[in-house]
Amino acid sequence: MTTTPTTSSPATAGAVPLIHWTEGGEARSARWRSERGANPPKKVVVADDSMAADTAYRLACEGTGLLWRGDFQNARLLLQALARRVDKPAKPKREKRVKDTKAGESAAVAEAPAPVFPEAFHLHRQAQAQRARVLSMVLIPFDADYSIPLRRAPDAKKACAEAWGPAKEANGSSVASLRELMGFISSHEWRRKGVPIPALGEDGPHNRIHPHYGVFSPVRGEYIDLVAQAPVPEGTDDLLGFDIGTGTGVLAAVLALRSGVQRVIATDQDPRALACARDNLKRLGFPQIEVREANLFPEGKARIIVCNPPWLPARPGSPIEHAVYDEDSRMLLGFLNGLAAHLEPKGEGWLILSDIAEHLGLRTRPWLLAAIDAAGLKVVDRLDAQPHHPKASDATDALHAARAAEVTSLWRLAAK
Numbered sequence: 001m002t003t004t005p006t007t008s009s010p011a012t013a014g015a016v017p018l019i020h021w022t023e024g025g026e027a028r029s030a031r032w033r034s035e036r037g038a039n040p041p042k043k044v045v046v047a048d049d050s051m052a053a054d055t056a057y058r059l060a061c062e063g064t065g066l067l068w069r070g071d072f073q074n075a076r077l078l079l080q081a082l083a084r085r086v087d088k089p090a091k092p093k094r095e096k097r098v099k100d101t102k103a104g105e106s107a108a109v110a111e112a113p114a115p116v117f118p119e120a121f122h123l124h125r126q127a128q129a130q131r132a133r134v135l136s137m138v139l140i141p142f143d144a145d146y147s148i149p150l151r152r153a154p155d156a157k158k159a160c161a162e163a164w165g166p167a168k169e170a171n172g173s174s175v176a177s178l179r180e181l182m183g184f185i186s187s188h189e190w191r192r193k194g195v196p197i198p199a200l201g202e203d204g205p206h207n208r209i210h211p212h213y214g215v216f217s218p219v220r221g222e223y224i225d226l227v228a229q230a231p232v233p234e235g236t237d238d239l240l241g242f243d244i245g246t247g248t249g250v251l252a253a254v255l256a257l258r259s260g261v262q263r264v265i266a267t268d269q270d271p272r273a274l275a276c277a278r279d280n281l282k283r284l285g286f287p288q289i290e291v292r293e294a295n296l297f298p299e300g301k302a303r304i305i306v307c308n309p310p311w312l313p314a315r316p317g318s319p320i321e322h323a324v325y326d327e328d329s330r331m332l333l334g335f336l337n338g339l340a341a342h343l344e345p346k347g348e349g350w351l352i353l354s355d356i357a358e359h360l361g362l363r364t365r366p367w368l369l370a371a372i373d374a375a376g377l378k379v380v381d382r383l384d385a386q387p388h389h390p391k392a393s394d395a396t397d398a399l400h401a402a403r404a405a406e407v408t409s410l411w412r413l414a415a416k
Helices: 055-060 072-086 118-135 157-166 178-193 222-229 250-256 271-284 318-323 327-342 364-374 400-404
Strands: 001-006 018-023 025-030 043-047 064-068 096-100 105-109 138-142 174-177 239-244 263-269 289-293 302-307 342-356 378-387 408-415
Touching: 018 043, 018 064, 025 096, 043 055, 055 064, 055 118, 064 072, 064 105, 072 118, 072 138, 072 178, 096 378, 138 178, 157 178, 222 342, 222 378, 222 408, 239 250, 250 263, 250 271, 250 289, 250 302, 271 289, 302 327, 327 342, 327 364, 327 378, 327 408, 364 378
Parallel strands: 025 174, 043 064, 064 138, 239 263, 239 302, 263 289, 302 342
Antiparallel strands: 001 043, 018 025, 096 105, 138 174, 342 408, 378 408
16 A cells, blocks of 8 residues: 555646556556546545555545555445444533522433524535545546446446446546445436336336436425426416426426426426436427426416426535525526516416525525515415425434425416
């Protein structure tokens, strides 16, 4: 095992990022890959099965990359060991001793739980970012065809190609974090098996959405059910619908199944989402849905316009987080401010939004109502659903108080 401090050259526009290390007395380099946009570690250690978990944890916390040369399955075990150390709970605070004036005896009083305010949310995000940095220090080498030159390594070529694009021999070898690779493999399994959507049918292959890597997976079904249940505006049997920011295409498919909806235009501006939506809608058999590249609205007007923007008004920490975080509520405000101009007479905009940002102190209900009013819109009705995802009942989650109180709503909006 050789340890050598190295510094990567600053990346220039269009330049391929490289990671540098010394191995066997020779200076080496390879293409650096990071889907979350992280820079390569400045220090690299060539590591193998002989490295103790405590040593690896210390180096990872210092920002030293561990370029793995041992057994692949042992690298996975090491990553799990690092995760246990990162997630080790802090020692509980000392109980306060207070005197019971009636009984004249001391009693232990537990500390009150910390309130969920913006500070708690930002501290949670900082902790998660630090966790990601530490766990991303276990590095895996790849050959030009995305094969992994390690003992007992899986065949992850297809998973890597789905995330990175087709392998090109000219690109040579590369290095990426094991944690990122595990994300690719997990995403590949979701894509292969698909996510069952009851609103598309009770069973069979035609009720599944297959999310691509980097596209938000529709695993939370309550917002999908709201679109399936909301009353469709009356007046015609030839309704045109828009699905703004379609992602996997799931809401466009559900909308197309509603009575009276004859055609749907689904938009997105992310290449992965566009490819994912087209793949899913073709697989499901929806020729009446057209997928277009657009920033929010396509040209024209529609009777129903659906939008499920990211629910948290915060800055994304990586490209893949754009499905969760909407910095400065840009997409939400863009949808609201453009909605009236794209609605047909008696048309409705269906805004799907969780109120978790309100419970976290990131946004208020008066702010949302004022934004709706300022956009020349009025609230026709609101349909609510209580989420049932696992974190809503996980009392150990740092944001449990907000998650337990969360409500997902479909706001039926119309032009004034």
